[in-house]
Amino acid sequence: MTLEQTLPICIAGTWRLGGGERYASHYPATGEPVAWLNAASLDDVEEAVQGAHQAFLHSGWAQRKPHERAAVLYRIAELIRERGEELAQLQRQDNGKPISETRALVASAAGTFQFFASACETLEETITPSRGDFVSMSVHEPMGVVAAITPWNSPIASEAQKVAPALAAGNAVVIKPAEITPLLALQLAQICEAAGLPKGLISVLPGKGSVLGDALTQHPLIKRVSFTGGTRTGKHIAHIAADKMMPVSLELGGKSPTIVLEDADLDHAVAGVLYGIFSSSGEACIAGSRLFVARPLYAEFMQRLVAGAARLRRGAPADESTQMGPLISAAHRASVERYVALGLAEGGRLLLGGQRPAGGIFDQGYFYPPTILEGLNNSQQTCQEEIFGPVLVAMPFDSEEQLIEQANDSLYALAAGIWSRDYKRAWALGRKIQAGTVWINTYKQFSISTPFGGWRDSGLGREKGRLGILQYMEQKSLYWGMNEQPLAWAGVEARA
Numbered sequence: 001m002t003l004e005q006t007l008p009i010c011i012a013g014t015w016r017l018g019g020g021e022r023y024a025s026h027y028p029a030t031g032e033p034v035a036w037l038n039a040a041s042l043d044d045v046e047e048a049v050q051g052a053h054q055a056f057l058h059s060g061w062a063q064r065k066p067h068e069r070a071a072v073l074y075r076i077a078e079l080i081r082e083r084g085e086e087l088a089q090l091q092r093q094d095n096g097k098p099i100s101e102t103r104a105l106v107a108s109a110a111g112t113f114q115f116f117a118s119a120c121e122t123l124e125e126t127i128t129p130s131r132g133d134f135v136s137m138s139v140h141e142p143m144g145v146v147a148a149i150t151p152w153n154s155p156i157a158s159e160a161q162k163v164a165p166a167l168a169a170g171n172a173v174v175i176k177p178a179e180i181t182p183l184l185a186l187q188l189a190q191i192c193e194a195a196g197l198p199k200g201l202i203s204v205l206p207g208k209g210s211v212l213g214d215a216l217t218q219h220p221l222i223k224r225v226s227f228t229g230g231t232r233t234g235k236h237i238a239h240i241a242a243d244k245m246m247p248v249s250l251e252l253g254g255k256s257p258t259i260v261l262e263d264a265d266l267d268h269a270v271a272g273v274l275y276g277i278f279s280s281s282g283e284a285c286i287a288g289s290r291l292f293v294a295r296p297l298y299a300e301f302m303q304r305l306v307a308g309a310a311r312l313r314r315g316a317p318a319d320e321s322t323q324m325g326p327l328i329s330a331a332h333r334a335s336v337e338r339y340v341a342l343g344l345a346e347g348g349r350l351l352l353g354g355q356r357p358a359g360g361i362f363d364q365g366y367f368y369p370p371t372i373l374e375g376l377n378n379s380q381q382t383c384q385e386e387i388f389g390p391v392l393v394a395m396p397f398d399s400e401e402q403l404i405e406q407a408n409d410s411l412y413a414l415a416a417g418i419w420s421r422d423y424k425r426a427w428a429l430g431r432k433i434q435a436g437t438v439w440i441n442t443y444k445q446f447s448i449s450t451p452f453g454g455w456r457d458s459g460l461g462r463e464k465g466r467l468g469i470l471q472y473m474e475q476k477s478l479y480w481g482m483n484e485q486p487l488a489w490a491g492v493e494a495r496a
């Protein structure tokens with residue numbers, strides 16, 4: 001790939017220039033272009049969906065035995081691993097995450113394909129208990145063409161979480177990656193084809209979500225949308241889906257509480273809270289962005305937290321030791337800055353950060369430091385809205401009752417963290433916190449074998465887990481008559 005080239009995009013197995021405007025993916029650490037491509041046009045959306053539909057009908061993919069589909073998915077996992085370093089470096093440039101993180105995301109994508117290959121070849125259908133002279137079964141069928149719409153913060157890992165189960169289930173997939181981070185999805189499509197996926201079963205349509213994502217969602221041949229992104233976009237998609245009676249899964253935003261009880265192991269809690277909010281520069285749906293600390297511990301805990309945050313290594317994403325790279329774009333950094341200004345206007349006090357760093361690479365890229373605010377109360381806007389950056393609001397609490405009420409007082413309910421040495425208390429509290437995922441004495445740990453998703457404005461449906469493959473299938477019941485005699489209802493006349 002050279003900078004002079006305009007990259008082709010993948011339209012149902014045909015690699016050619018998109019029909020939309022030429023634009024570049026930029027390296028957020030320097031603002032320099034990484035690669036140029038043409039966005040897809042609305043005609044490209046039509047061609048991709050029609051081509052995917054034909055491939056679904058005629059490629060034989062859906063009819064292959066599960067172990068045969070699984071073999072292709074295992075091969076995709078292998079190829080991702082073989083090209084792991086190249087993909088991690090490309091992703092570092094595409095979205096500016098530190099190289100240590102992008103390596104982990106690439107490894108996670110490979111693991112996801114391996115996991116769903118295994119889920120595919122071991123999926124069992126059910127013979128249900130018979131209640132008559134028949135054998136009754138529940139089976140699952142692929143849906144057709146599904147759309148995978150993904151955000152910019154974890155390319156390849158997000159796409160893998162949708163594409164792997166969708167293909168394993170026998171479908172065709174059209175990916176609409178975030179406009180500003182299109183490169184890894186294109187690489188993934190190449191890898192799928194190289195692994196032997198029949199042509200046409202995968203497409204990648206880079207460009208504006210409000211145009212292309214909308215057209216895809218509305219398209220009558222799209223039978224399911226799996227979406228990860230902001231809550232406002234998710235609700236818009238849910239409205240379209242309601243009109244089409246189309247299933248969707250929506251992985252949306254968060255404002256997750258992290259709770260430090262008075263008996264917490266402080267070393268573990270400080271390390272966990274720092275990782276929960278400041279890794280990925282806070283650009284994570286599950287960022288632990290609201291911190292509640294038991295009042296007797298508050299002063300000491302905050303002192304240690306601020307010292308720890310000040311020591312985080314910020315800098316070039318290519319540097320192996322960097323923990324925090326730049327934010328994704330100038331516009332996003334401006335939005336984070338507006339939230340910090342709002343927090344101050346609401347009466348918050350800065351314990352750390354709040355000022356753009358200067359000098360060297362900090363002057364070129366979209367860097368923002370770890371920022372900690374206190375003095376706010378949970379109902380204020382800064383504590384209620386998702387900032388999606390390295391900004392933590394810290395609040396002391398006096399009673400468990402007050403804590404539970406405030407932790408649950410959010411439109412979001414994606415994740416939560418609890419730090420306590422008392423496992424029985426942490427268990428009881430964990431059951432009372434409303435969230436799709438609760439981490440106890442750890443944070444932001446993931447397993448592809450464990451379902452993930454949010455409650456309330458954080459989403460609908462679940463990804464991951466062995467049964468995640470069923471999200472991409474329609475259930476069907478089959479009855480096999482075993483009657484020795486004709487059905488009785490028509491009576492003897494019918495038998496004459």
Ligand code: NAD
Binds near residue numbers: 153217233236284
């Ligand atoms: P976004 O909603 O702006 O965009 C997400 C995707 O949707 C992009 O591909 C975009 O082009 C597309 N899109 C935009 N408008 C659309 C429309 N009208 N119809 C169809 N598609 C459309 O989100 P973003 O800024 O890219 O990502 C950040 C958000 O994603 C944050 O809110 C974050 O919390 C959320 N997120 C959630 C999870 C999760 O698993 N819950 C994971 C990562 C990110």
